[in-house]
Amino acid sequence: MEWLRSALLPPQGSAFAGEIDFVYMFILWLSIVLFVGIVGAELYFVWRYRYVPGRPTPHQTHNTKLEIIWSVLPLLLCVGLFFWGIDGYMKFAVAPGDAMEVQVTAKKWLWQFEYPDGTRTVNEVHLPADKPVHFVMTSEDVLHDFYVPDMRVKRDVIPNRYSEIWFTPTALGEHVSTCAEYCGKGHSDMHAKVFVETKEKYEEWMATGGDEWMKHTPEEWGKIQYEQKGCATCHSLDGAKSKGPSWKGIWGKMEKLQGGKTVLVDEAYVRESMLQPQAKVVEGFEPVMPTFQGLLRENEIRGLVAFIKSLK
Ligand code: HEC
Ligand SMILES: [Cu+2]
Incomplete structure (x- = not known):
């Protein structure tokens, strides 16, 4: 079912993207199976018990066993999904101690990133591949939301407060982040580029800001x-x-x-x-x-x- 996943979801850019997609696709397929089953049964019953002149009306019956089955089974399924989901959420919520910390400041209408050594960039962030990165985010004005679809991370960025996300980027190249909370006139221009680079390229960039300018x-x-x-x-x-x-x-x-x-x-x-x-x-x-x-x-x-x- 990889074709459906890749048709519906963006490329997987971080270490936990696969796991998140798996839960997502599981719920999607479960919904499809239940939808087809329930609507199918409905259509069948509409046809089976349709009005036929002269046919006696079936008398009402109650089936306790059936009622228990169709209450308890979905309950177990939902509780199971809850624990599966919260397990993933806990992983996503707590950054590992060795993660590189990047301060993110959102303001109308740009993203500012500050690295551990004080280097600051606007609307672009360079990350070494396969190393966990921890974004500590705040806003200088209104509510924004930092969203990197490829990394499967998204979180509100709130004035006077810090919110956090972390991930381990795995896919080299350029990824897009965008503001996912309407924040005024320039909202739709509020993008940042997320560059995932090899360790060598990242260090070179850090030292010089790249040689692009030459x-x-x-x-x-x-x-x-x-x-x-x-x-x-x-x-x-x-x-x-x-x-x-x-x-x-x-x-x-x-x-x-x-x-x-x-x-x-x-x-x-x-x-x-x-x-x-x-x-x-x-x-x-x-x-x-x-x-x-x-x-x-x-x-x-x-x-x-x-x-x-x-x-x-
Ligand atoms: C959020 C909107 C905003 C952004 C982003 C912004 N500016 Fe401005 N800029 C202004 C406003 C408003 C003024 C006029 C008020 C003032 O002088 O502070 C201005 C004034 C200026 C002036 C003086 C212009 C003049 O006619 O005298 C310069 C030069 C300038 N900006 C350069 C920049 C540069 C370079 C950047 C990008 C690195 C930039 N600005 C980004 C809003 C912005
Ligand atoms: Cu915004």
């Missing part, structure tokens, strides 16, 4: 950051006002700030806008931009500056 011109690299780091959710490139000001043609302009001052849009101002967005707030906008302090590597900041500069 393969691009600074403007190209900035454009990639614009898309990957979530700037695109709030800044347009075509002059249209979004949650934040458009970047089109801002370079070299005198920007009007709240409180009446103006400031020249140059390297220093753009850099400050990313790292301390509340320091100078553009007139006509709410101070809703999250700080990217510690979230952008130096090469990424340089790329973004070059990209904004190039938007005539």
